[in-house]
Amino acid sequence: MDKRLPFEGVKVVEWTQAINGPWTGAWFSDFGAEVIKIESTKFPEMGRVSSPYKDNIPGPNRSVTFNTFNTGKKSFTVDLKHPRGRELFMGLVQWADIVLQNQRPGLMKKMGFGYEELRKVKEDIIVMDISIMGQEGPLVGVGGWGSNSMAQSGQFYYYRFPDSGPLSPGFTAVPDAIGPMYAAMAGIAALDYKRQTGKGQYLDISQLEPMVHFLGPAVLNYTMNNRIQPPIGSRDPDAAPHNAFRCRGDDRWCVIAVFTDQEWQAFCRVLGNPEWTQSAKFATLSSRKENESELEERISQWTMQYTPREVMTMMQEAGVPAGVVQNVEDIVDFDPQVKARELLLTLHHEVVGDYLHTRWPFIMSNTPPDIKTGPLMGEHNHYICTEILGMSDEEFVELINEEVVA
Template identity: 45%
Template sequence: MADDFLKGIDWDTFNFTTASQEVLKRLAEPTGKFFLGHSKAELLEGAVKRHIQLCPVATTKDILESVQLAARQFWVEIEHPELGTTITYPGPFTKASETPPRISRRAPLIGEHNQEIFQQETGTPGQAETSPGKLKEKSQRQNPKKKPLEGIKVADFCWMVAGPIISKTLADYGAEVIKIEGRSRPDMWRTTVAKGDTPGVNLNSAFNQCNAGKLSVALNLAHPKGVEVARKFVARADIVIENMAGGVMKRMGLGYEELKKVKPDIIMLSTCLQGQTGPYANQPAMGFHVSALSGFCHITDWPDGEPEDLGVYTDYVAPYYSAAAILSALDYRRRTGRGQYFDMSQHEISVHVMAPLILDYEVNQRVAMRMGNRCDDAAPHGAYRCRGQDRWCAIAVFSDEEWRSFCRVIGNPGWVKKSKFRTLSARKENEDELDQLVEAWTINHSAEEVMTMLQAAGVAAGVVETPEDQVARDPQLKHRRFFREVDFPGYGKYLAPVGAHSLLSKTDYELRPGPLLGEHNDYVYKDILGLSSEEIASLSNEEVIS
């Protein structure tokens, strides 16, 4: 039971960012005591039942023992010939109604398929004379300015980061994306990190970055007629994307089975914390919950530190898996005329990034722990202080050849010849001393000088950049015109990163601003959906559109 202090707080108006340290301490004491009295599994079970955004800081062992992953049959068993046993691997990163991915074989041993490949290359009976799957480029040559996804229409029911980046990626390559949000419940990302101290739903550069190039309509999905209008968007769409909590779209009458009745060949993708099925499917969460549940927080910090919040790392990883799934569905529909449904678990996608550490536990029973900036396969490996205020350069030396190159760059001082630094294993045993000696050299140079000298010698090195470095000084980003000026209405002009990270050789990239809330109501409802002025007025009066 909560104490009187907790009960006396008005949680609807309480602001953690402005609360005093004394108040925060009083909050932490009973909360910490409660957590210490329960296991991670018990806390998760309680959170799921109460729809609370709480996730455990999972270890690799926890991930392999996950009830949710087992219920979704995520893992696959693969025989490993050298180990002579069956290994549990992360399974496909999505569930798909038509073309589910499958893992047909384990990773190959070194040179395992030499004979098979050499026979194919030298020509065997029945070998195809032409390369299969080569795309014809005639139409592209006729219209070199046409974007790859031009003509594709997307109904976007996404909010925050992980979902909007999927549809933004499609918009970057030419798709028409209509963002559907409510004026009374707009995308929450609009309300954070506003310009200066002025609050407003149209003053957030982070929202603009996640939604650049989209159209926006204001639609009240809590109203039955709002759902009817949403179906009109689906009827003329190729793709529907949503990242609400598991089951929300279905409960609104906008699940895949309902939408198929409106558009039989629709492609729909749902992405949320733990997928649409399983005992934990309906739990709401944010990106940092996925980072915790997927093991990233547990391995982040110094060896003697506690797990560290990694932020919404997975929000910027998962979307590109989803975009790839959608592209595969477009190709499948082009060939067969059939749409399909993707059930994407952001947790399952993120587990793939942790796969080497999960397999290490599966095979060797080693639970991955925090190790700061160090790496088992490299030394030196870390961020080293350089000349100037808070300037650092990251350095990684893996092979003996790289070590010799590193030694030449720093002038072959006497200490590099000592036996304690001669081999990787020796350097790992004396890594604290090694780091001090490396930093004694880097501190006399700027971070840019360290990076340039080491890169020229074939040693991996990079400046630990600030946002100012990236915008104003990074020569590679300047060369690729990564930052370009965009005029966001209500916000003004500013430099924004381009969205299409792989620049196309035949199509110019156009950086467009994100939309104001409901900015395109008139155009979309009249010109695209074909609603009459009377229909629009009636829906406005009923607060269906605004």
């Protein structure tokens, strides 16, 4: 790539696992930073032992999950419990601009890698500590996963229909997708501050807190009206219809959302202005909300005559917001917008082979990301020891023999 990337020259040491931490690191590596991922052969990073695997055969270099969230990084397998391993880590801290970690709160400090200890090695270091609850407060030290923060942030309360229990959003917990964006923004701000002042800083990043932001109106409703907003499923208090409607085909659906009188009139025209649409029960938004169940049943009788794409096309052409409820096959094989904007890239991995990878969800005209595959476990051990840490080949072999580097 000819153009200089935004993070070119930035150096990151990353000790993370699962999704939130690794995905944060990928924001830096894909945009030019050199990111060294600390790993262990004794305790492989969770992503390496998570499905799906190539050909459904498990292996530390066969996980598509790992490759998805660790693009462009360099892998360094080192035993941080060994005194020489600790020395190597501190050597990398001296080299780095950022140390990024999402281990259980307190572990880094317990191992002698807390912020104050790292500052003694590199005064202007930026340390990004990512955790579920943060590094302070009565729940500090609580471990968990994205589902924990989904629950405790109130999101699970609203991810459901009125008469059902909480629902999971699917493969990736929402905090694991949203958290890295907030973390990356914090890291960018810290880098800018360092550029202006020459000083580093400590970033305490909670996975819970970004999710509370997304409660928005529910928080305002409670603080202003003392009202706990109930779960409403796919409906909306300011629209009717506003739901997913069954269409022709096996488990096929289309979402339709009508907010304004103009959209309602256009919606009725698409249906052919059947007699029921002229009823007083559906004449206004308030009356449609009062009779919403009957309204949805009548709409479903119409949508089931068509495929979801036919429903979407007819509605959109009339100016009514609508969208197919797509599955993965729809997105990968059929969605024309995904194809036109080249959202899915083909990457080639030494073990996995060719696979599809989602590019970052924006297009930059001058500095697009340079996305490479994730590293093999320990792939860059020799490079890191000899090129970055300045060791001889003999010293490198000695580290292998002592099982400091594996």
